[in-house]
Amino acid sequence: MALALYDLEGRDGRRMSPFCWRTKYALAHKGLTAEDRPVGFGEIKTIGDGSHKTVPVLEHDGQFIGDSWQIAIHLDQNFQDTPPLFPSLDALHYAQFVERWLFTQVFTAMFPAMVKQVFEHCREEDKAYVRESREKQLGGMTLEQADKRGKEGLGAMSVALGPLRAKLMDTPYLNGNEAGYADYVAASTFMWARAVYPNKLFAPKEPVADWFKRILEMHGSLGRSTPGYDIAA
C-alpha cells in the first residue's frame, strides 16, 4: 500500500490547514505513514485529476480522496487492523458535534485575529488569492481591519471554549483517557493558530492549553516538530 498526503504549506514550511492537521493526526493515530506532498493554495488544482478545491487530499494506491471526514472514514474502512478513529458511530457523531461547535462558536471568534497572520505566513505567490478570498469571507472588511478586532475576538473565543474547558476537568481528553478524533478535530483548530499567530493565544492557567500541549507531544511530537509559535502560555 502507498499513501501520500497533499498538505497545505505556507512560507518556511509552515503547515496551517486545520483540516490537513486532522488527517495527519488520523494517520498517526493509526500508525500509518504517508508521503508528504506539500502544496501552496495555488497548487491544489494540480492534484490528481484537477477536481479538488481543498486539501487534504489523500492518495491511496492511485485513488485520490478529498475531505478530512471522507479520508478518516476511508482509513478506518481500509486499515481495519489499526486503531479505529471511530470505534462506534457515536464517536463519529461526537466528533461531528465538536466540529459544529468549533465552526459556529470558536473558529468565528478566532478568525479576525488569525486572518492577517495567515496572509503573512502564506507563500508569496498565494498572497493575492488569500487576501481576496479572505476579504470576501470577511464581508468586505480588509485583513487590516479584521486584525484590529482580533483581541475582542479572542475574548469571545475564551468564552466559547467553555464546553472543552469543562470536559477537560473530568477527563484528560474529549474522548476520555485517550485522545480520539474529537480531540484531533479540536486541537487542529489550534494547530492552525500555532502555525501563524505570533502571540499567546490562551490565558495563563487555561486548562485547554495543557491539553493542547499534550497533543503537541503525542505521536512522536507530531505537532511540536513542525514550524510554529508558542501560543500556549
Added chain:
Amino acid sequence: MALALYDLEGRDGRRMSPFCWRTKYALAHKGLTAEDRPVGFGEIKTIGDGSHKTVPVLEHDGQFIGDSWQIAIHLDQNFQDTPPLFPSLDALHYAQFVERWLFTQVFTAMFPAMVKQVFEHCREEDKAYVRESREKQLGGMTLEQADKRGKEGLGAMSVALGPLRAKLMDTPYLNGNEAGYADYVAASTFMWARAVYPNKLFAPKEPVADWFKRILEMHGSLGRSTPGYDIAA
C-alpha cells in the same frame, strides 16, 4: 424488580427539573417503568435516608441512587437486556460534552428568562426557598430584575444553539438516526422551559424546534403528555 422515581413537581403537576427529565427519558429509552413519586423542593430531604439534596433519585429494590449520570449508568449496568443509553464509552463522553456545552453556553443564556417563571410555577410552600436560592445564584439580582434581561438572554441562547442546529442539518438526532442520551440531555433543558415559560422560546423555522417536537412525541408522547406551554413556534 421495583423502580420508583422521585421527580420534582411544581404547581398543577408541572415537572420542571431538566435532570429529572433526563432520567424519565432514560427509563423510557430502556422500556422501563418506574412508580411516579412527585416531590416539591422542600420534600427532597425526606427521600430515603435524608441525605439527598437534589432530584432525580431512583429507588431500585430499596437502594436509592441520586444524580442523573449515576442513575443512567446504573440503569445500563442493571438492565443489560434493554437498549443501552451508552452503547460505547464515546456515547458517554459525547453526552457529557453536550452537557458542558449546555451549562456553559445555553443554560446560562436562558436562565434570566426562566428563573422568575420557575418561581411562579413552583408550589406555594417552595416559593421562599426558590426566591432565596435563585437570587443567590443570580449574584444578588432579584427575580424581577433577571426577568427584564430575559429577552437579551434568549438572543444569546439562539447564538449558543449553533452547534445543535448545525448537527441537526446532517442527522435527525445528535446521536444520528435515533435519539440517544446526548439528545435527552439537550432536550431536557427545553423540557424545563416548557414546564414554566409561557411564551415562544424558539424563532420561527428554528430547526432545533422541529427536533424538540419529535422528542416530545417519542416514547408515547412522554414529553407532550405532561403540563406545559407551547414553546416551539
